[in-house]
Amino acid sequence: MSERTAAEKIEQRYYVGNTETVSYIVYDASENIHAGVFGSRYNIDLLKINLNLYTVLSLINGIWDVINDVFTGPIVDKTRTRWGKFKPFLIAFAIPSLVMAVFQWSLPFFTDTQNEYDMTKFFLFLAIQMVNEGIGTFRNISKTGLLSSMTPNPWERARILTLAKWISSIFDNIPGVLLNVVYDMMNKNVIRIGNKRLFYGSIGVTTAVISTGMAMFFFFTAQERVTQSEEKPSILEGFRTIIHNRPVLLLMLSDLLGAFTLATGQDNYFIDVLGYSSFGTLIEIPSIPICHISYTYVNKMRRRFSSRFLWALSSNFENLTKVLTFLLGCIGGTGKNGWYRDWKKMFLVMATFDFMRKSFWGVRNVVPTEISYEAIDYCEWKNGYRSEGVIIITKSLLSKIVRNTTSGIQASILSAIGYNLKQGFGRQEDSTKFGLFATAFLLPGLTGALSIIPKLMYKLSPEEKEIMYAELVARRRAKERLAAESFEEREPARGGE
Template sequence: MEQQFIDTNRRYVGLKENIIFGVANGGQVLSFSLLVSYLTYFYVNIFNIDPKIVATMLFLEGIWDTINDPLMGSVVDRTRTRLGKLRPYLLGVPLPMALATIFFFAGPMFLHNPSPTAPSKVIYMVITYFTWEFLYTMSDVPFWGMAAAISPSPADRTRAITSARLISGIIGGIPTIIIPILIDLTESNVIGTSIKQVFFVAGITSGIIGMVLFFLSGVFVKERVVQSVEAPKLKGCYECITQNPPLKLIILQNLLGSLGGIGGIFATYYFIDVLGSASAAIVIGIPGAIVSLFSFAFITKIKARFNNKQIVIGSKLVNDALNVLMFLLSIKRYADIRFMIPVMMIRSTITAIFSGVNAVVPTEMIADSVDYMEWTTGQRSEGMSFSVLTLINKLNGAISRSVAALLISGIGYKTSHSDAIIPQTDEVKFRIFAMNTIVPTLLGLFSIIPIFFYDLVGDKQQRMLSDLAKRREMLAEDAEN
């Protein structure tokens, strides 16, 4: 019997909805980018909290996420309302999320105790960070669940995810451009303000603007994949992980690569304390940013030639090779800004070639795992599956940031209550350079192994999509009757 395939050419999602989906994600990432890009630096250098306490808090929050995120996913999967199961959260979370972002950055403005172990500062840090993370989970799980529910067509999903990643990359990149410039201007006394005030105003701006944009997803984006009328049982929600081999491999891959995330955290310290210019990161990133934007235009062509498994493996190998090469070339000139800017510029430009597919493919693979669960059990689990995506990202961040916070004091880094930036020794500067380049590369090396066993590609994926298309037609007919 001839195999029937799903019509991947049919478009369920229009251009306007794709753009709104992307803009909404950009709003969410605006505050997320500000917070996670400078979290360790903000707590250690600006709020002046002991790095060991910061590391402990981040570790405990990561443990909490292993409970909170899947629980939120199961709640979403069991939601049945006239608005759908995802949109109610997209409409309700933005306001409290905006307030949480503002309060997160407000601490140094009124808590002035110079002690890095002051209970008032530690308690404030724990309450505001846990609150922000909880609300972020409530926004992120249903939003990315929408990436699977927005259309039954893989081509539609690719376009929606591409729009989200592309536009959020532009909007979410704004803090990483503005903040380094403001740090340099503040430290050189060009503007009459403090770094504490810079981050507080940035928190207010990103919190309000970001969540207004994110609110658009709840208003304009539609859920189109037909759901079963009966809400799944809680046990069934958790089985989407235990009985989902593709999803388990994705989880394992990300956990093995979590320690590699310390490189991004030490990048802030490298530019400020080693090169002496936070703004150097902007100059280095300009060619890569341009290439990154164009890379999204080639996603369809790349995916036509390579499957998701091949793309993940190939981009990982290229990125690791470039990091090792840069470390070897720069080992004696790592503090020479005139040498390092072109070297890092070339590295970031080459890696930017893969930024489009790297932004889209991992989310696609989660969406495919949702289809796989429906194919094998009859239940869709956007909430639980994409809570895993949120959990992976947050757990990776918690592990890398907590380890980085410990390493900051471990490598001999010095801090001061009165000044966010103080001179470091040459030994400390080299350790910062290593933590930004070779160390995270070596720590994340084994993350590629699980993907070699990922098989939800090619004929198997097409067979799954064909079976699901028939089943959804039957569900639609049953719903009408």
């Protein structure tokens, strides 16, 4: 029995209307509206915190990230309001998140950007990052919880997710493309920027305002329709749901092993070696048609192959292409004659691999997310209540510890290969340029490959899903009837008063 047949057999009703569907599509698109290359190069180009100090900053923020996770998940799980369990957090933290973005982009106006060791700058940026981390944890938990509870129909949920990813994919590259072109024109002196602080800041704040407005449309429109248990699970019970449920354990292990991925980022290679920030956009142009077409056969792929196979293939194929890109780039040596220094040769290599990778793009954006939602439903099936907050936090807790450490190491890797913040655009040493190439492709390709192991162990068959969702539908309807009867009993009492 296919996964679609099992889901449709359980629940034929559709719950989410057109306006709500459109609002989710708008929200999905909003997540791709950000400062792009100007954000990723913010410290290197503008703020200029010493790379080793930046490593310390990342480690401190990582420790705080783990600490705030411990109490954030249970707070969300214990929340019950007339507006739902998740919406209050998404709405309440939207504006504070925007305010912190304004503060961050304003830092270069009142700190010493020429002194790499300015501790005032260091602590102000650290404080902003820690506040953002706390807000982000509440928002990420609530976002996942809201999306998983918009409809009790698993097939409708997958349909909305696929539709949103497909439509937003048509437009989501446009902001990044425009910003990359502007960045290249700035570095090539095609356009002259009189005040970099104002220019970078205006881009950062403008994109933050636009994305916040789009997200708020969804936050106010969306509804939570999966019935929550009146009993609020304890923290200990929430953690037990992770230990005794195989799907969540495998998700946690996959996230954990994936967190060991190390890289300095392809943007740095494109900018400092090839000389073009927009090179990443250039190699994606040939694959634009297949990227959009890939969403049209997501359902066929789900009927033909298991979730385990699709999850492993779509998520880990990129690791293979990164290693192959490195090997081909080394043709001609590690110096100036190497292919990795020639943008034309690298275009042929990377555009080919990107085309192959984008043929799985629809599956990659839909299946892993749907597996996460299935795991939450699975825990509800086994335990009798939903505890999205603790599940999401516990699933990612260990991986966050590792990822926050490895993200801090990124700055140290740049320092180790000889990256100099004072050298400027395209002026790094030859050995540093090869180091940027190796750490952008070979290093993440090898260190990221381990995450495939738990994916190959994932098994939740269509037959088991049919049983699971049949029982969940029956339980939820029973809860709805009890809630309605309880409400009817209270109303006469109020009338008598």
